[in-house]
Amino acid sequence: MLTVPALKIQQFTQEFYLLNLAAYDVERLVKFEVLGDAGLEGKKRSAKAKQVGVGVNWAEFEELVSTSDKAYQRPILRKKIDELAQHYVQCRDDGGVPAIPGAVLLTSDEPIAFSPQGTNPFVGLAQLSETEGTLRVLDGQHRLLALTALLSSSTLSEAERAAVRNIQVPAILFVGLPAPSVVEMFVTINSKHTRLNPSLLFSLKGRQLYADPLDARIHDVIRKLNDKEGSPLKGHIKMLGVGAGKVAQAGLAQELKSVVSAIRSKHAEATWIGDFYDHLDRFYDLFFKEAARSFANIWESRKHSVRSGIALRAFIQASEQVVVRVYETGGNPGPTVRAMLEPWAQRVGDDRFETTVAWRAKAAGGGKETTRMLARELVAGLANTNQKEGT
Numbered sequence: 001m002l003t004v005p006a007l008k009i010q011q012f013t014q015e016f017y018l019l020n021l022a023a024y025d026v027e028r029l030v031k032f033e034v035l036g037d038a039g040l041e042g043k044k045r046s047a048k049a050k051q052v053g054v055g056v057n058w059a060e061f062e063e064l065v066s067t068s069d070k071a072y073q074r075p076i077l078r079k080k081i082d083e084l085a086q087h088y089v090q091c092r093d094d095g096g097v098p099a100i101p102g103a104v105l106l107t108s109d110e111p112i113a114f115s116p117q118g119t120n121p122f123v124g125l126a127q128l129s130e131t132e133g134t135l136r137v138l139d140g141q142h143r144l145l146a147l148t149a150l151l152s153s154s155t156l157s158e159a160e161r162a163a164v165r166n167i168q169v170p171a172i173l174f175v176g177l178p179a180p181s182v183v184e185m186f187v188t189i190n191s192k193h194t195r196l197n198p199s200l201l202f203s204l205k206g207r208q209l210y211a212d213p214l215d216a217r218i219h220d221v222i223r224k225l226n227d228k229e230g231s232p233l234k235g236h237i238k239m240l241g242v243g244a245g246k247v248a249q250a251g252l253a254q255e256l257k258s259v260v261s262a263i264r265s266k267h268a269e270a271t272w273i274g275d276f277y278d279h280l281d282r283f284y285d286l287f288f289k290e291a292a293r294s295f296a297n298i299w300e301s302r303k304h305s306v307r308s309g310i311a312l313r314a315f316i317q318a319s320e321q322v323v324v325r326v327y328e329t330g331g332n333p334g335p336t337v338r339a340m341l342e343p344w345a346q347r348v349g350d351d352r353f354e355t356t357v358a359w360r361a362k363a364a365g366g367g368k369e370t371t372r373m374l375a376r377e378l379v380a381g382l383a384n385t386n387q388k389e390g391t
Contacts, residue, residue, distance in 0.1 A: 001113075002029070006126035008114055009172075017114065017126055017173045018103065023147050024165040030106070031133035032064050032145055033071040056085060056149045064148060072183045073141050084146030085153070092163070100147075103170040104140025105189070107182050112175055126173075138174065138182065139189050218256050221281045222249055231285060232292035232299060236307060247309045255313040255371075256284075259320050272327035283326070283333065287319055290337045294344040298353060306353040310371050317375035321382060340383045347381035 002025065007018040058078070065076055091099035110131070116124040128134070137144060150156070150164055174182070226237040226245065237252065238245035260280065267273050276283065298304040305311055322340050326333045352358050352374075363370050 001127040002130045003125050003127050006114060006124060008122045008124070010122070016175070017112070019126060019171045019173055021169045021171050022165065023151065023167040023169060026144050026169055027148050027151055027165075028132060029128070029130065030135045030137060030144055030148075031066070032073075032076075032137065032141060032148075033066045033068050034073045034075050035067075035069070035071045056082060057152050057154060060152055061145075061149050064145065070179075072186050073137065076142065076145060080142050081146045081149055084142060085150045088147065088150055088164070088167075092160075099167065100143055100169055102140075103172045104143055105138035105172050105174070105185075106135045107138050107174045107177060108135050109176065110134050112173070128173075135173070138186055144169070214257060214260065215253075217277070217280055218253050218260065221256065221284055222252055224281045225284065225288065228285065230289075232288050233307070233312075247307070247312060251309050252312060252316065255316045259316055259323075263320055263323055267324065270327070272330075276323060276327055283323065284319070286334060286337055287322060287341075288315070290341045291315055291344070293338070294341050295350060295353070298350045303355055304350065304353040305355045305359045310367055311353065311374065313371045314374035314378060317371065318378035318382070321379050325384075343383050344378065344381050348377055352377070 004025075005020045009016050009018060056078075061081075088099045091097060108128070110129045112129075113127040114124055115127075116122070118124075147164070147167065147169070151161060153161075156164065174185075177185075222237060223239065225231050225233045226235065226239055226249075228234060236245050237247050237249050239249050260277070264273060264277065292299045295306050298306050322337060325340060326336045329336050352362075362373060
């Protein structure tokens with residue numbers, strides 16, 4: 001067991017602890033994990049940059065960060081790790097300010113033993129399990145990772161490394177909180193004090209915080225559109241608000257949720273509504289493949305805005321009409337979707353998405369109105385939408 005000085009804090013029915021940990025305790029006991037597949041984001045520093053920086057051993061460092069769909073932390077930013085590690089070195093050299101002036105927040109599923117010392121029942125010693133990875137970070141993951149990175153830096157002498165290992169880290173430890181409460185605290189902290197990217201909030205809300213079935217399903221649809229081989233949107237969506245994608249996950253998720261909710265409300269008694277809901281990913285994979293086919297000449301063009309956030313949200317708005325026709329027609333949805341979207345090539349046309357011409361000319365003083373305008377054009381361009389069958 002690890003015994004450290006501690007201050008027990010009581011707030012209503014909740015108890016938590018202010019601890020004094022050493023950097024080597026952090027190195028041994030803290031498990032670093034992030035939500036999703038991307039552990040680290042951003043480019044590695046060049047060799048020239050490393051010479052004047054801390055010299056983070058990225059190959060070794062990447063092994064410290066695990067990924068999980070049950071985690072809640074954002075992917076790690078290399079640039080931030082570099083900057084924080086350099087900040088620690090500067091604090092060591094000039095002594096002007098403390099390196100870690102505020103407490104990091106940690107959680108543990110393992111119970112701890114608290115022993116009061118003296119007359120104050122809230123001041124004492126805490127005994128923690130020394131099992132590797134027993135602690136997880138609620139707030140301050142970059143700060144602690146930068147400290148760990150510094151410990152493995154090739155630029156430090158053994159004496160300097162020993163000094164870093166003994167840096168004291170103030171930490172607040174929450175013990176035995178249910179997983180939803182931990183995620184709720186993370187969202188509350190970052191929503192109130194740090195601008196948390198709405199795409200990450202959506203993933204947390206859908207998959208963990210409230211476990212809303214529709215939010216969760218829509219999150220999975222968008223993730224498959226971004227990850228699936230052969231998807232016309234593969235790698236194009238900025239999942240969790242980070243990465244190389246160009247379009248934010250949150251905007252597409254909000255639009256898709258609105259459309260799906262409207263369809264379920266308007267057609268609640270339809271026999272096909274359950275199949276539609278259960279196979280959202282299948283339908284939207286097919287829908288966007290046919291949209292890409294209709295605009296095949298410009299789908300990858302940098303001079304056209306056909307894959308911009310506004311355009312993709314407009315496509316989703318227009319999909320409501322397609323869903324109803326597909327499921328009321330029955331049978332294989334592929335031919336129906338293709339037949340409905342095929343006229344877009346002529347009725348809407350590639351020129352509509354040319355960024356410096358029609359696209360700019362039809363911007364309607366705001367993203368939402370521009371989206372609605374384009375969606376109306378797309379709906380009007382669908383086969384047999386504004387006319388009777390056979391005319």
